[in-house]
Amino acid sequence: PDTIEECLKLRIVDGDKQGLEDDLAEAMRTHAPLAIINEILLDGMKVVGELFGAGKMQLPFVLQSAETMKRAVAFLEPHMEKVEGQEKGTIVLATVKGDVHDIGKNLVDIILTNNGYRVVNLGIKQPLSAILEAAETHKANAIGMSGLLVKSTVIMRENLEEMQRQQVRLPVFLGGAALTRAYVEDDCFKAYGEGPVAYARDAFDGLSLMDKVVT
Numbered sequence: 001p002d003t004i005e006e007c008l009k010l011r012i013v014d015g016d017k018q019g020l021e022d023d024l025a026e027a028m029r030t031h032a033p034l035a036i037i038n039e040i041l042l043d044g045m046k047v048v049g050e051l052f053g054a055g056k057m058q059l060p061f062v063l064q065s066a067e068t069m070k071r072a073v074a075f076l077e078p079h080m081e082k083v084e085g086q087e088k089g090t091i092v093l094a095t096v097k098g099d100v101h102d103i104g105k106n107l108v109d110i111i112l113t114n115n116g117y118r119v120v121n122l123g124i125k126q127p128l129s130a131i132l133e134a135a136e137t138h139k140a141n142a143i144g145m146s147g148l149l150v151k152s153t154v155i156m157r158e159n160l161e162e163m164q165r166q167q168v169r170l171p172v173f174l175g176g177a178a179l180t181r182a183y184v185e186d187d188c189f190k191a192y193g194e195g196p197v198a199y200a201r202d203a204f205d206g207l208s209l210m211d212k213v214v215t
């Protein structure tokens with residue numbers, strides 16, 4: 001690769017961690033950490049998804065790419081700008097039951113945390129009961145559910161149906177690659193008894209939704 005951008009993208013595709021931090025440090029001379037993630041590394045993950053989807057990449061290699069991505073984010077995270085001051089509010093964040101994908105959710109965590117929110121990140125494969133319990137314990141202002149599998153979009157809708165049954169009325173944000181805005185704003189909205197549920201296309205969308213909830 002000729003440029004540092006191409007080199008980093010290739011590292012994600014190849015799952016190549018050796019010397020990763022040196023390349024990231026070099027890229028940081030010309031790019032903000034968040035731009036490195038959004039404009040370079042996520043491009044690499046997109047290629048991984050396409051290769052995997054086309055049967056041209058096996059799962060263990062996808063895992064290597066995911067680990068490289070996580071290590072890159074961990075290196076960049078301390079260098080990101082943070083908003084100082086009082087906590088603006090609390091969100092409980094989880095990847096839904098049956099789903100292990102957490103790179104996107106963890107990016108949402110970083111963006112919200114850096115912008116003054118307290119994030120209770122429950123991790124992956126979380127049943128609704130755990131999410132609701134955490135929301136109550138931490139007096140959350142909102143719940144964020146993430147999931148990348150088509151199956152997870154169904155789980156999210158079922159979660160909202162159950163929340164409707166239990167008369168929970170907390171704002172809910174849904175994010176993840178298999179969702180569409182229409183599915184969230186129509187099916188999920190109805191499942192939640194026309195309660196507050198919104199689609200978050202990316203982490204910044206999640207941030208602006210959270211800003212709306214607390215103001």
Ligand code: B1M
Nearest residue numbers: 049053099100101102103104144146149150175176200202
């Ligand atoms: Co999996 N996987 N995977 N995988 N994987 C997908 C999702 C898939 C689309 C790949 C493909 O076929 N092209 C496909 C799903 C197909 C479907 O359901 N129709 C798939 C599959 C099939 C699977 C397995 C079933 C494979 C198998 O075992 N045979 C298995 C599932 C296991 C399970 O969950 N039970 C599996 C496993 C894995 C790995 C473990 C190897 C690894 C995950 C590692 C990890 O996360 N720790 C993995 C990966 C890496 C992917 C792809 C390639 C990349 C996902 C990713 O990290 N993207 C993915 C392909 C794809 O997405 N097109 C794929 C980068 C990340 C930053 O994006 O998470 O979308 P994303 O988050 C974005 C937005 O969506 C949004 O903001 C983020 C930043 O912009 N967002 C939110 C997400 N959550 C949000 C929440 C919010 C707000 C915004 O507020 C609450």
